[in-house]
Amino acid sequence: MVNTAIGQEALFGAQEIKSPEIHDDNSVTFRFLAPKADSVKLTGDFLPTIKIQTQFGAMDVPGPVHLSKGDNGVWSFTTQPLSSELYNYAFEVDGLRTTDPNNPFLIRDVASVTNIFIIGGGHADLYKDNDVPHGTVAKRWYDSPGLGMDRRITIYTPPGYESSNQKYPVLYLLHGAGGDEEAWSDLGRTAEIMDNLIAQGKAKPMIVVMPNANITQDAAPGKGRDGFYKPQFMAPGTMQGAYEANFMDIIKFTESNYRVIADKAHRAIAGLSMGGFHTMHISRYYPNTFDYAGLFSAAIMPREDASGLDVYKDIDGTLKRQMDNGLKLYYIAIGKTDFLYNANKEFRDKLDAMGMDYEYLETEGGHIWRNWRVYLSDFAPKLF
Amino acid sequence: MVNTAIGQEALFGAQEIKSPEIHDDNSVTFRFLAPKADSVKLTGDFLPTIKIQTQFGAMDVPGPVHLSKGDNGVWSFTTQPLSSELYNYAFEVDGLRTTDPNNPFLIRDVASVTNIFIIGGGHADLYKDNDVPHGTVAKRWYDSPGLGMDRRITIYTPPGYESSNQKYPVLYLLHGAGGDEEAWSDLGRTAEIMDNLIAQGKAKPMIVVMPNANITQDAAPGKGRDGFYKPQFMAPGTMQGAYEANFMDIIKFTESNYRVIADKAHRAIAGLSMGGFHTMHISRYYPNTFDYAGLFSAAIMPREDASGLDVYKDIDGTLKRQMDNGLKLYYIAIGKTDFLYNANKEFRDKLDAMGMDYEYLETEGGHIWRNWRVYLSDFAPKLF
Numbered sequence: 001m002v003n004t005a006i007g008q009e010a011l012f013g014a015q016e017i018k019s020p021e022i023h024d025d026n027s028v029t030f031r032f033l034a035p036k037a038d039s040v041k042l043t044g045d046f047l048p049t050i051k052i053q054t055q056f057g058a059m060d061v062p063g064p065v066h067l068s069k070g071d072n073g074v075w076s077f078t079t080q081p082l083s084s085e086l087y088n089y090a091f092e093v094d095g096l097r098t099t100d101p102n103n104p105f106l107i108r109d110v111a112s113v114t115n116i117f118i119i120g121g122g123h124a125d126l127y128k129d130n131d132v133p134h135g136t137v138a139k140r141w142y143d144s145p146g147l148g149m150d151r152r153i154t155i156y157t158p159p160g161y162e163s164s165n166q167k168y169p170v171l172y173l174l175h176g177a178g179g180d181e182e183a184w185s186d187l188g189r190t191a192e193i194m195d196n197l198i199a200q201g202k203a204k205p206m207i208v209v210m211p212n213a214n215i216t217q218d219a220a221p222g223k224g225r226d227g228f229y230k231p232q233f234m235a236p237g238t239m240q241g242a243y244e245a246n247f248m249d250i251i252k253f254t255e256s257n258y259r260v261i262a263d264k265a266h267r268a269i270a271g272l273s274m275g276g277f278h279t280m281h282i283s284r285y286y287p288n289t290f291d292y293a294g295l296f297s298a299a300i301m302p303r304e305d306a307s308g309l310d311v312y313k314d315i316d317g318t319l320k321r322q323m324d325n326g327l328k329l330y331y332i333a334i335g336k337t338d339f340l341y342n343a344n345k346e347f348r349d350k351l352d353a354m355g356m357d358y359e360y361l362e363t364e365g366g367h368i369w370r371n372w373r374v375y376l377s378d379f380a381p382k383l384f
Numbered sequence: 385m386v387n388t389a390i391g392q393e394a395l396f397g398a399q400e401i402k403s404p405e406i407h408d409d410n411s412v413t414f415r416f417l418a419p420k421a422d423s424v425k426l427t428g429d430f431l432p433t434i435k436i437q438t439q440f441g442a443m444d445v446p447g448p449v450h451l452s453k454g455d456n457g458v459w460s461f462t463t464q465p466l467s468s469e470l471y472n473y474a475f476e477v478d479g480l481r482t483t484d485p486n487n488p489f490l491i492r493d494v495a496s497v498t499n500i501f502i503i504g505g506g507h508a509d510l511y512k513d514n515d516v517p518h519g520t521v522a523k524r525w526y527d528s529p530g531l532g533m534d535r536r537i538t539i540y541t542p543p544g545y546e547s548s549n550q551k552y553p554v555l556y557l558l559h560g561a562g563g564d565e566e567a568w569s570d571l572g573r574t575a576e577i578m579d580n581l582i583a584q585g586k587a588k589p590m591i592v593v594m595p596n597a598n599i600t601q602d603a604a605p606g607k608g609r610d611g612f613y614k615p616q617f618m619a620p621g622t623m624q625g626a627y628e629a630n631f632m633d634i635i636k637f638t639e640s641n642y643r644v645i646a647d648k649a650h651r652a653i654a655g656l657s658m659g660g661f662h663t664m665h666i667s668r669y670y671p672n673t674f675d676y677a678g679l680f681s682a683a684i685m686p687r688e689d690a691s692g693l694d695v696y697k698d699i700d701g702t703l704k705r706q707m708d709n710g711l712k713l714y715y716i717a718i719g720k721t722d723f724l725y726n727a728n729k730e731f732r733d734k735l736d737a738m739g740m741d742y743e744y745l746e747t748e749g750g751h752i753w754r755n756w757r758v759y760l761s762d763f764a765p766k767l768f
Contacts, residue, residue, distance in 0.1 A: 034480055096418055098482040104495045104605065105612045111488045117612060131602075131609040134534065136524035140546075141517075150518065162524075162641055218515075221488065225515040228489045228501060257546055 017074060019102040020089075020117050026081045028117070030089070032100070035073030037093050041066055044089030045370065046082050059366070060337055064092060084122025085370060086189065088114040107187055109369070110178035111231045125196070126377050127189040132199035133159035137191050139181070139223075142253035146246030151212060152219035153250070154181045156191050157258070158198055158205035167259045169384040170207045171292075172250065173376070174271025174278050177299070178233045180220035181212040184376075187369045188272075193377055203380040206268075207258055211250050213243050213278060239274060239299075241307030244281045251289075268383050270294025270331070272372040273340075277301070280347075285311055287322040292383050294331040296375040297367050300343040316354070323356045329382055333361040333375040340367065401458060403486040404473075404501050410465045412501070414473070416484070419457030421477050425450055428473030429754065430466050443750070444721055448476060468506025469754060470573065472498040491571055493753070494562035495615045509580070510761050511573040516583035517543035521575050523565070523607075526637035530630030535596055536603035537634070538565045540575050541642070542582055542589035551643045553768040554591045555676075556634065557760070558655025558662050561683070562617045564604035565596040568760075571753045572656075577761050587764040590652075591642055595634050597627050597662060623658060623683075625691030628665045635673075652767045654678025654715070656756040657724075661685070664731075669695055671706040676767050678715040680759040681751050684727040700738070707740045713766055717745035717759040724751065 019031040032040050041064040050063035067075035088107060091098050099106060103115045118124050135158045141150045158168065173190065175183035184190045190208055197203035214235035218224040221231045255262045267290045271279040276298025283293040305312045330351070334344045351358055361378060365371050403415040416424050425448040434447035451459035472491060475482050483490060487499045502508050519542045525534045542552065557574065559567035568574045574592055581587035598619035602608040605615040639646045651674045655663040660682025667677040689696045714735070718728045735742055745762060749755050 036478055037480075093480060094420055094478070096421070096477060096482070097485060098480070099497070101481060101497075102614070103612075104492050104497055104615060106490065106492075106497060108488050108490075113483070113485075113488055113490060128611060129603065129606075129608050131534075134525040134536070136522050138520050138522040138524075140520035141543075150515075152518070159525075219513065222513075224513050227512060228487075230486070231488060 017102050019100055020115075022117065022119065023078075026083075026119050026121065027079050028082060028119075029076055029078040030067065030091075030100070031074050031076045031102070032067060032091050032093070033074050034093050037069075037075070039066065039092075039094055040069070040075040041092040042077050042089060043092060043097075044087060045368065046079060046085070046087045046089075057339065059339070082119045084119050084124040086116060086118045086124050086127045086373065088116045090114050108182075109187060110233055123374065123377065126193050127373060128196075129192055130196060130199070132195055134195050135159050135191055135198075136161065137185055142250070142257075144246060144249040146249045147215055147242065149218050152181050152223055153212065153253075154185050154210040155254075155258070156185070156194060156208040156210070158194065158207065160205065161207070161259075165259070166205075167261045168205060168207050169266035169268070170209060170254055170258075170260050171380070171383060172209045172211070172267070172269040174211070174213060174269070174275030176271070176273030176275050177238070178231060179275075180214060180217075180231075181210055182220045182223075184208075184210045188376060189373055190376065193373065194380065197377070197380055204384045206380075206384060207254070207260060209250065209254050213275065214238050215242050215246075234274075237306060239277065239303045241303075241305040241309055241311035244278055244285055244311045245307050245309040247282045247286070264289055265291050265328075266384060268292035268294070270296060270376070270379055271298075272296040272375075273299050273367065277303075281311060284315070284318040284322045287318055288325045291328040292331070293327065293329070294375070294379045295333070295344075296372050296379075297334050297338050297340055298332070298344060298347070299340060300347045316350070319351075319356065320354055323354065330356065330358040331361070331379055331382070332358050333363065333371070333378070335363050335365040335367065335371050337364075337366040401486050403484055404499075406501065406503065407462075410467075410503050410505065411463050412466060412503075413460055413462040414451065414475075414484070415458050415460045415486070416451060416475050416477070417458050418477050421459070423450065423476075423478055424453070424459040425476040426461050426473060427476060427481075428471060429752065430463060430469070430471045430473075441723065443723070466503045468503050468508040470500060470502045470508050470511045470757065472500045474498050492566075492615075493571060494617055507758065507761065510577050511757060512580075513576055514580060514583070516579055518579050519543050519575055519582075520545065521569055526634070526641075528630060528633040530633050531599055531626065533602050536565050536607055537596065537637075538569050538594040539638075539642070540569070540578060540592040540594070542578065542591065544589065545591070545643075549643070550589075551645045552589060552591050553650035553652070554593060554638055554642075554644050555764070555767060556593045556595070556638075556651070556653040558595070558597060558653070558659030560655070560657030560659050561622070562615060563659075564598060564601075564615075565594055566604045566607075568592075568594045572760060573757055574760065577757065578764065581761065581764055588768045590764075590768060591638070591644060593634065593638050597658065598622050599626050599630075618658075621690060623661065623687045625687075625689040625693055625695035628662055628669055628695045629691050629693040631666045631670070648673055649675050649712070650768060652676035652678070654680060654760070654763055655682075656680040656759070657683050657751065661687075665695060668699065668702040668706045671702055672709045675712040676715070677711065677713070678759070678763045679717070679728075680756050680763075681718050681722050681724055682716070682728060682731070683724060684731045700734070703735075703740065704738055707738065714740065714742040715745070715763055715766070716742050717747065717755070717762070719747050719749040719751065719755050721748075721750040
């Protein structure tokens with residue numbers, strides 16, 4: 001069954017098992033060929049949750065389910081009908097985690113790789129590459145004088161950008177800890193979300209700039225001078241001020257390389273988790289630069305500044321200056337079970353106390369990509 | 385050991401085993417944690433070959449090796465010192481094929497996913513993202529009136545493209561059966577090879593256009609309107625004339641969207657396997673269009689034309705016209721054990737008989753990406 005000739009496997013056929021199979025009622029059957037296994041389990045973010053203890057306290061996580069063994073050595077499990085979403089999953093065979101050999105659609109989150117599938121018919125239709133006009137996703141490099149290196153960056157330009165002379169507004173979209181310049185385009189489905197929202201007339205055509213916040217690295221793992229290193233949850237120095245202080249390098253690169261409307265009214269910034277932290281700090285450190293700021297499950301927490309630039313000094317004063325300078329939208333979104341929920345609550349209390357307006361979205365669930373795709377889908381239509 | 389919380393795994397740590405570990409002498413140790421397994425094997429294109437029977441006859445393929453079990457449940461195997469190359473591998477645990485959970489660097493070839501690593505210090509240094517000026521890789525969409533749809537395409541522009549007014553020559557680089565517009569950039573390391581060759585002064589700065597030859601599909605699996613379908617070895621209609629007959633759509637798109645030198649002297653076309661077949665046919669069907677043609681392990685074989693455009697008619701006559709029109713380089717490369725070796729030998733005999741000059745590179749090995757990266761590295765410096 002297992003073809004040992006890796007290089008030729010594509011030519012001479014792998015297993016012909018269908019997994020996942022999405023049925024008409026949106027239930028899904030998973031299959032795994034393992035004639036000799038004693039146990040095959042499925043983990044996936046669509047399964048009922050169980051409570052586990054972690055260093056951050058109790059968390060609800062999806063519990064594994066057991067597949068049933070068929071006569072042919074194929075194990076299978078069928079879910080209940082699932083609501084529209086992009087889901088991920090993996091198998092566990094006799095205690096060993098493995099991806100699905102019948103599903104080539106994989107996604108990397110930090111150092112973990114899982115399979116994905118999409119259930120359409122609802123909001124996850126935004127995550128599909130539908131037959132609509134498509135923007136361009138470019139992976140390119142810019143010079144950061146502040147960080148002293150060329151750095152890789154992902155840029156989405158909307159449909160029609162190349163064939164027009166129009167100038168566009170810009171959304172700067174920041175990843176979380178362990179992420180990089182690939183995170184929003186891969187895990188976040190940014191191009192798909194923007195293509196679809198623009199096609200539906202729900203979002204204005206805009207450029208989306210997705211930089212890399214790991215200041216000691218020039219690129220995502222395997223894409224830069226550090227080679228194929230194993231990604232870690234947090235790169236050194238990444239929440240110590242230097243990224244925020246040098247963010248103007250990214251704005252200057254964007255505004256001198258793309259047809260943009262280079263004013264506050266046409267600049268937005270948003271980010272998830274650590275990127276929400278960066279968004280909060282960058283938008284108040286440069287308090288007259290962005291008319292829109294989006295904090296998605298923001299990692300609101302005290303941090304030491306190692307940049308020598310006092311980026312984290314006088315937070316209240318610079319927030320007030322940002323408010324007094326005026327902005328069109330300060331947006332905060334978080335899931336009810338996010339371990340950062342209370343930190344965000346305290347931050348909202350602070351904003352309330354100083355009289356700063358913001359829009360607030362509270363969803364089910366926790367600190368997961370599912371929510372960040374929803375937040376982007378909700379935030380982008382409010383811009384410009 | 386196995387964390388069942390997929391979404392949280394990145395946060396709370398996976399296995400801390402180092403695999404692969406590349407030693408100073410370029411031997412490599414692979415490790416796999418499987419305390420309960422009876423057998424763990426490694427397959428990889430760096431292992432000694434064995435002979436197997438296939439539908440195409442006997443083929444030499446890398447044989448699997450057994451890992452040894454250590455006291456801690458970690459199985460391991462160390463290779464001999466390896467020469468410089470980009471290698472791929474997978475594990476087989478009690479007969480089940482699985483990728484390496486400690487190596488997030490994966491590559492998809494048709495529907496198969498394997499892990500990869502690079503041994504430097506030789507020609508594979510060209511495949512690394514070194515600290516040199518980098519070009520841009522854009523995934524965008526163009527309109528193909530001939531095929532009646534918008535189609536996804538990968539475009540490499542060289543370092544400095546965006547900041548100059550220079551016009552550039554263009555290499556059209558075609559994938560093989562089962563491939564798509566991702567194949568050359570992912571498996572072929574095209575951007576890395578071009579960045580490095582250009583930085584070394586060995587290749588001229590050029591634009592590289594990597595289209596999708598699967599005429600019934602608009603994009604790579606998971607990137608277009610067909611959604612997450614399972615890739616197959618050969619998409620319908622792909623070697624039946626329509627792609628070749630409509631190739632001008634791609635040239636027109638390129639020449640009206642990029643700063644190119646739009647003449648024969650600054651157009652090259654090359655492809656691997658089916659892409660070599662397409663290169664041969666496109667370059668003689670449009671016999672005064674390209675000054676450079678590269679046939680990498682070309683699938684020289686008779687095919688039925690279903691396009692109604694007689695693309696495969698009068699091959700000898702159009703080849704002669706191509707020759708008489710003059711061209712700077714006709715390039716043929718193939719591995720000694722390629723199943724297409726004899727077909728290429730017959731084709732070279734035909735060219736010899738008609739007096740058509742060509743450059744010929746014969747390498748070890750067969751119909752594998754390893755060779756195609758080498759052929760591109762050899763071909764690109766000869767252009768323009």
